[in-house]
Each structure stands twice: as structure tokens, then as C-alpha cells.
Amino acid sequence: MDLCSLRDLRGQPTAVNLFRQALEQGRLAHAYLLVGPEGTGKATAVRALTAELFCESRKACAQCRACGKLLRGTHPDFLVLSREGERISLARVREAERFLRYPPLEAPAKIVLVQEAERLTPEAANALLKSLEEPPAYAHFFLTAVSTERLLPTIVSRTQVVRFRALSPEVLEGLLMERFNLSPEEAQVLALLAEGSLGRALRFSRAGLLEDLHRLAAAARSEDPGLQLKAVEALGARKDRLPDLLYLLELWLWHSFLADRGLRPYPPGLPEPAPAKDIFSLAEEVERVREGLESYANPELSLIYLLFRLSEAWSGGLSDENTLLQHKAGT
Numbered sequence: 001m002d003l004c005s006l007r008d009l010r011g012q013p014t015a016v017n018l019f020r021q022a023l024e025q026g027r028l029a030h031a032y033l034l035v036g037p038e039g040t041g042k043a044t045a046v047r048a049l050t051a052e053l054f055c056e057s058r059k060a061c062a063q064c065r066a067c068g069k070l071l072r073g074t075h076p077d078f079l080v081l082s083r084e085g086e087r088i089s090l091a092r093v094r095e096a097e098r099f100l101r102y103p104p105l106e107a108p109a110k111i112v113l114v115q116e117a118e119r120l121t122p123e124a125a126n127a128l129l130k131s132l133e134e135p136p137a138y139a140h141f142f143l144t145a146v147s148t149e150r151l152l153p154t155i156v157s158r159t160q161v162v163r164f165r166a167l168s169p170e171v172l173e174g175l176l177m178e179r180f181n182l183s184p185e186e187a188q189v190l191a192l193l194a195e196g197s198l199g200r201a202l203r204f205s206r207a208g209l210l211e212d213l214h215r216l217a218a219a220a221r222s223e224d225p226g227l228q229l230k231a232v233e234a235l236g237a238r239k240d241r242l243p244d245l246l247y248l249l250e251l252w253l254w255h256s257f258l259a260d261r262g263l264r265p266y267p268p269g270l271p272e273p274a275p276a277k278d279i280f281s282l283a284e285e286v287e288r289v290r291e292g293l294e295s296y297a298n299p300e301l302s303l304i305y306l307l308f309r310l311s312e313a314w315s316g317g318l319s320d321e322n323t324l325l326q327h328k329a330g331t
């Protein structure tokens with residue numbers, strides 16, 4: 001884990017000012033709910049605030065004993081509840097109750113971070129609500145969520161809501177280059193594709209998804225069946241990344257459309273734009289494959305299909321005939 005201070009948090013001035021003032025005035029609320037898109041720095045903000053509060057020199061120095069323990073994830077006064085599998089169980093909330101039973105051992109306060117609070121089971125949410133109702137003076141809860149809609153209204157009303165915004169492409173681009181050492185070309189295109197989420201940009205980057213997109217486009221372009229088959233094999237072997245790859249395909253089509261209409265410059269890090277007249281049909285097909293992904297026994301088949309349609313679009317235009325999916329649907 002990287003230790004950063006509130007000062008380093010980009011693109012969230014409202015949240016940073018609010019937390020900064022609360023720290024300076026010693027008036028941290030007992031429960032905050034940080035709401036905003038995935039990958040916009042919500043948990044990072046909580047870790048930064050905790051580091052500033054716990055640090056021996058109060059500035060998240062990353063050098064002192066307290067910072068060292070936070071970095072290693074061993075600080076006795078900081079507890080993170082995150083999901084195991086899909087949910088956060090009642091057992092985890094009970095663990096937080098035990099954690100809060102005694103005053104802090106080393107720090108001025110005890111902090112509980114509940115990541116993705118919408119994943120609490122109903123029992124866990126109810127138990128957490130009890131803790132939120134009567135917290136000990138030294139306890140501070142920070143819940144993160146994408147929206148308030150899937151949370152118990154009683155939980156929301158017990159917390160102070162802090163909004164996090166999608167990050168602008170400029171902020172994302174800077175972060176990707178400075179903090180994650182991406183090349184300017186990769187940073188620029190990922191910043192555009194990630195739609196405001198640093199988390200998504202990093203996931204794309206680590207999984208090599210941009211390379212996958214280039215490989216798919218090059219294979220479709222080549223009209224060489226051998227090369228196409230090789231590309232499908234390579235991509236099909238990485239099934240877990242298929243949803244992200246399909247998402248990128250849609251974004252690529254979207255940027256092809258925007259550039260074709262002269263609405264936005266075409267990002268240089270993307271494959272050559274998709275053929276303008278078939279963009280919408282192709283996007284619909286990608287969407288349909290995405291929706292059906294769960295039910296396909298063989299995701300490679302859906303890739304072969306998309307590659308075939310793309311190749312067709314490039315070599316003159318899509319035919320409407322008897323597509324593989326219609327064929328499948330009819331059987």
C-alpha cells in the first residue's frame with residue numbers, strides 16, 4: 001500500500017477541504033459516507049486522513065512508527081472491512097464491534113473503514129447500524145459506496161455524506177504518469193477510456209487490455225484466417241478479462257463515432273477508427289455479446305463472431321444475413 005496525505009489526493013477539492021478542516025479543528029464526525037464512482041480515491045482519502053491523524057508528526061510522513069504500521073497494514077487502531085467473495089458478512093461487523101470495545105492503543109482515535117458498504121448483508125448492515133447509533137467517543141466510521149441507493153436509509157441518515165466526483169481525463173492522465181509511471185501515450189488513452197475512474201484505468205493497464213484491443217482490431221483488419229484464429233485463441237484464453245475487453249471495444253467504437261463526426265479528436269493510442277457507417281450496428285452487437293456473456297458456454301465463439309463482423313465491416317460493409325447470434329437465438 002502506498003501512503004499518501006490528503007494533500008496528494010487529486011481532483012476532490014470538496015472532500016479534501018472538508019476532511020482537512022475537521023482534522024485541524026479536531027471535529028471529526030463519528031460517521032462519514034464517501035459516495036462516488038469506483039476508483040475516484042474514496043478509500044485512498046480515508047487512508048490519507050488516518051495517516052495524518054495517526055502520524056507522529058501529523059503529516060503522513062511515511063517514516064515514523066505509526067506510518068510504518070499503517071503501511072504494513074498492522075496498525076492496531078485501524079480496521080478495514082471489505083468484501084470476501086461478493087459480500088461483507090455479519091462476522092466482519094462483529095469483528096468491528098470487538099475492535100471498538102476498548103479505547104485506542106496507540107493512536108488518538110480508532111478508525112473503521114467499510115469498503116463498498118452496499119455489499120453488507122442485511123444482517124451485517126443492521127448490526128453496523130447499531131454501532132453507528134452509539135459509537136464510543138474515540139470511534140470514527142468511514143463507509144464508501146458508489147451511490148446511496150442500495151444502502152439502508154437509516155445508515156445513510158446516520159452518516160455525513162461526502163461526494164466524490166469522477167476524475168477529469170487531465171487529472172487521471174497526470175496521476176497515471178506521475179504515480180504509476182505509465183508512458184504519456186498509454187496514460188493519455190487510458191485516461192480517456194477510464195471515464196473518470198483511476199481504478200478502471202489501472203485495471204485496463206495491468207491486464208494489458210489496450211494491447212488486446214489492438215490485437216483484435218489488427219486481426220479483423222488483416223483478413224488472414226490464420227492470424228485471426230491465433231488472435232481469438234490468445235484472447236479467448238483470458239476469459240476473465242472478456243467483460244473489460246468488450247467494454248473497451250464499445251469505447252473504441254464510441255470514440256470512432258465522435259471523431260468521424262468531428263466532435264472530438266481521435267485518441268492516438270487507439271487502433272485505427274472503426275468503419276464509420278457500421279459503428280452503430282457493431283456497438284449493438286458488442287452490447288448483445290456483453291449481455292449474453294454469462295450464458296455462453298464458449299466465450300471464444302462470441303469473439304470469433306465479433307471479429308468476423310468487424311472484418312466484414314472493414315472489407316466493405318456488414319451484411320444483415322443470418323448472423324451467428326440470430327442463429328443461436330433461434331435454436
Ligand SMILES: [Zn+2]
Pocket residue numbers: 054055056057058059060061062063064065066067068
Ligand atoms: Zn508518520
